Amino acid sequence: MIWLTWRQFRAQAITAAAALAAFAILLATTESHLSSMYDSSGLLTCHGGACAGLASQFLDQLSSGGGSFLIPAGSTYMILYFLSVLVILVAPAITGVFWGAPLIARELEAGTFRLTWNQSITRTRWLAVKLALIGAAAMAVTEAFSLIQAWWAAPIGKAVGLGGGSSIFSEGRFGWFVFPTHGITPLGYAAFGFALGVTAGLVIRRPIPAMAVTLAIFAAVQFITPLWIRPHLFPTSRTVTSIAAASANVSIKANPRLAFTASVVPGQPGAWIMSSEGVNAAGQPVRTIPVSCEQAVLGALGSHKGPAAGVPGASAALNNCVASHGIRVAESYQPASHYWPLQFAETGSFLILALALAWYCFWRLNRRRS
Amino acid sequence: MTAVIETEGLGKRYRTKWALAGCTLSIPAGHVVGLVGPNGAGKTTLINLATGELAPSAGTIEVLGGRPAAGPAQLARVGYLAQDAPLYAGLPVADHLRLGAHLNPGWDAKLAQARIGRLGLDPKQKAGTLSGGQRAQLALTLAAAKHPELLILDEPVASLDPLARREFLQDLMEAVAEQEVSVVLSSHLISDLERACDYVIVLVDSRVRVAGPVDELLDTHHLLSGPRRDPASLPGGLEVISASHTDVQTTLLVRSRGQVLDPAWTVSEVGLEDLVLAYMRQAAGPAPRDSHRHLEVQK
Numbered sequence: 001m002i003w004l005t006w007r008q009f010r011a012q013a014i015t016a017a018a019a020l021a022a023f024a025i026l027l028a029t030t031e032s033h034l035s036s037m038y039d040s041s042g043l044l045t046c047h048g049g050a051c052a053g054l055a056s057q058f059l060d061q062l063s064s065g066g067g068s069f070l071i072p073a074g075s076t077y078m079i080l081y082f083l084s085v086l087v088i089l090v091a092p093a094i095t096g097v098f099w100g101a102p103l104i105a106r107e108l109e110a111g112t113f114r115l116t117w118n119q120s121i122t123r124t125r126w127l128a129v130k131l132a133l134i135g136a137a138a139m140a141v142t143e144a145f146s147l148i149q150a151w152w153a154a155p156i157g158k159a160v161g162l163g164g165g166s167s168i169f170s171e172g173r174f175g176w177f178v179f180p181t182h183g184i185t186p187l188g189y190a191a192f193g194f195a196l197g198v199t200a201g202l203v204i205r206r207p208i209p210a211m212a213v214t215l216a217i218f219a220a221v222q223f224i225t226p227l228w229i230r231p232h233l234f235p236t237s238r239t240v241t242s243i244a245a246a247s248a249n250v251s252i253k254a255n256p257r258l259a260f261t262a263s264v265v266p267g268q269p270g271a272w273i274m275s276s277e278g279v280n281a282a283g284q285p286v287r288t289i290p291v292s293c294e295q296a297v298l299g300a301l302g303s304h305k306g307p308a309a310g311v312p313g314a315s316a317a318l319n320n321c322v323a324s325h326g327i328r329v330a331e332s333y334q335p336a337s338h339y340w341p342l343q344f345a346e347t348g349s350f351l352i353l354a355l356a357l358a359w360y361c362f363w364r365l366n367r368r369r370s
Numbered sequence: 371m372t373a374v375i376e377t378e379g380l381g382k383r384y385r386t387k388w389a390l391a392g393c394t395l396s397i398p399a400g401h402v403v404g405l406v407g408p409n410g411a412g413k414t415t416l417i418n419l420a421t422g423e424l425a426p427s428a429g430t431i432e433v434l435g436g437r438p439a440a441g442p443a444q445l446a447r448v449g450y451l452a453q454d455a456p457l458y459a460g461l462p463v464a465d466h467l468r469l470g471a472h473l474n475p476g477w478d479a480k481l482a483q484a485r486i487g488r489l490g491l492d493p494k495q496k497a498g499t500l501s502g503g504q505r506a507q508l509a510l511t512l513a514a515a516k517h518p519e520l521l522i523l524d525e526p527v528a529s530l531d532p533l534a535r536r537e538f539l540q541d542l543m544e545a546v547a548e549q550e551v552s553v554v555l556s557s558h559l560i561s562d563l564e565r566a567c568d569y570v571i572v573l574v575d576s577r578v579r580v581a582g583p584v585d586e587l588l589d590t591h592h593l594l595s596g597p598r599r600d601p602a603s604l605p606g607g608l609e610v611i612s613a614s615h616t617d618v619q620t621t622l623l624v625r626s627r628g629q630v631l632d633p634a635w636t637v638s639e640v641g642l643e644d645l646v647l648a649y650m651r652q653a654a655g656p657a658p659r660d661s662h663r664h665l666e667v668q669k
Contacts, residue, residue, distance in 0.1 A: 001472065001473065003468065003469075003472045004469055004472060004473065007461065007465060007468075007469075008458070008461075110456060110458075110459070111452060111453075111454065111456035112456045112457065112458055113456075114421075114423070114450065114452035114456050115452065115456045115457065115458075115509070115512070116469075116473070117423075117439075118421060118439075118445065118448070118449075118450040118452075118513075119445065119469070119470065119473035119474055119516065120442050120443075120445045120446035120473060120474040120475055120476070120516060121442060121445065121473045122439075122441060122442055122445065125442075
């Protein structure tokens with residue numbers, strides 16, 4: 001059975017290996033320059049507050065400078081960074097769609113299941129070997145992409161960790177694109193995507209529609225998870241602090257509703273802020289911008305239509321006005337120490353989901369036998 | 371000798387329609403069994419129940435004394451050539467043999483190689499580019515080389531041209547002679563099976579009409595012809611399978627245990643094809659002029 005699995009999977013395996021090799025070569029050829037830029041950025045020897053500035057400077061340099069023989073100068077590292085993250089993000093979808101969905105559906109459509117399932121081997125064994133080997137391959141490939149990218153992007157991660165926040169690389173470890181593509185989460189996503197594809201193929205019985213359904217469901221799950229699932233995988237912490245301490249800005253977009261964009265939890269570097277709201281001295285929520293701050297609102301609006309962050313003076317005036325009414329920011333967040341627990345919780349959830357789908361496949365495959 | 375297929379009140383229902391109903395059979399070992407019936411009669415359903423692809427909605431089925439597809443050992447005892455001989459289009463002939471070798475502990479590599487050589491199949495040729503006849507031959511090789519006790523073939527020659535049909539059946543008969551295997555093969559054409567089978571099951575409208583060894587069927591069925599008269603006036607012990615009348619003459623196909631001794635009738639032997647067609651026509655209804663069914667049967 002192992003031989004048959006390999007024989008039928010050979011072409012896909014070679015394709016995956018080639019993609020992995022191309023990915024590794026592309027990143028390896030640019031890695032030395034990236035790390036030498038980091039070494040000369042002063043971040044190795046900086047202390048305290050100086051680091052954040054240097055880190056931002058380093059990141060800005062990455063998104064504008066660089067240039068190698070592969071990609072025209074200008075924004076090499078920015079493009080590479082986002083492409084590589086994108087690859088890790090879509091790899092589970094691709095393996096789910098192209099490896100998972102046709103696995104059973106193609107046999108059903110071509111009628112070859114009648115050939116294979118009537119050799120001296122049970123359907124359960126047939127599926128078990130296929131799921132184990134190809135599922136492991138999907139997980140390994142995705143995790144390999146992730147590890148190569150993490151190695152390459154280590155300087156960027158360090159700079160972001162040191163407080164370099166003003167550039168396009170500002171996503172921390174909890175970011176929408178960073179969290180599901182680093183650590184062990186790619187394993188969970190790959191297992192889930194593959195099992196989802198196999199299940200869709202078994203239920204729909206035709207490869208192409210099964211592939212479409214797999215892609216749609218997987219994309220929906222990838223979208224829903226950071227919004228509604230991940231924040232609740234672990235109990236959140238809550239703190240109330242001043243607007244200034246939270247590096248918060250009053251959002252002018254939400255006017256007249258009072259909303260903040262907070263970026264720091266005091267004493268909790270690297271925390272993942274999930275929501276921030278205004279509260280008064282008594283701790284009760286404040287939902288509207290105080291009327292007496294109208295002048296400041298107009299100032300911020302008049303000069304800029306976007307978020308107040310773009311206009312430091314006007315924005316600061318509005319922030320100060322709101323703060324002068326005794327309004328503080330209540331932040332709910334996951335501290336940086338929750339990173340690994342969250343990684344395990346999310347990965348574990350998807351692995352359990354994948355196992356449940358696999359179990360359903362076994363059950364359904366054997367159901368027609370009484 | 372144990373039965374290769376034993377069913378008791380076997381039925382399979384798809385939603386509200388019974389594809390097979392009240393099927394009670396006991397097929398003894400050592401036969402080449404022809405499962406005959408028009409398209410849609412339930413042949414494939416019966417075969418799918420025997421291979422374990424379907425579970426019965428009613429009754430029971432045992433194959434070689436075991437539950438169909440119950441485990442590797444049971445699967446090893448039954449060789450199956452499905453309709454249209456499914457093969458992996460992208461895999462060459464040699465890889466199909468390798469597949470058989472890897473998935474069957476009882477695989478007979480020598481036999482498989484010899485068959486492929488005799489058939490003139492190129493081991494490197496992809497299965498998708500084989501002709502219909504070659505596909506069927508390769509699929510038969512796979513089913514035969516695992517050394518089954520029972521070989522089930524679903525419409526193996528339906529998609530083949532007349533020459534390929536004859537070659538395939540001849541080849542099948544040789545394989546049967548070599549391996550002492552019981553065979554069940556289905557067809558909607560009795561003419562395909564006449565030469566090959568020594569046991570016949572006629573299945574029409576999801577019911578078994580008649581089943582038995584060919585010799586016995588031929589011995590107990592007679593064609594009677596004589597002056598026109600009402601079939602009801604026949605002596606007892608005769609079962610009329612079909613009757614046709616002209617203005618002056620009546621021709622009857624009857625089943626009887628003993629000899630027909632009524633001197634008013636001219637008794638003659640009946641061929642297997644006529645016998646099977648009579649049962650199919652009987653099932654279609656009393657009117658022999660049911661041309662639609664007739665055509666389908668004769669196709």
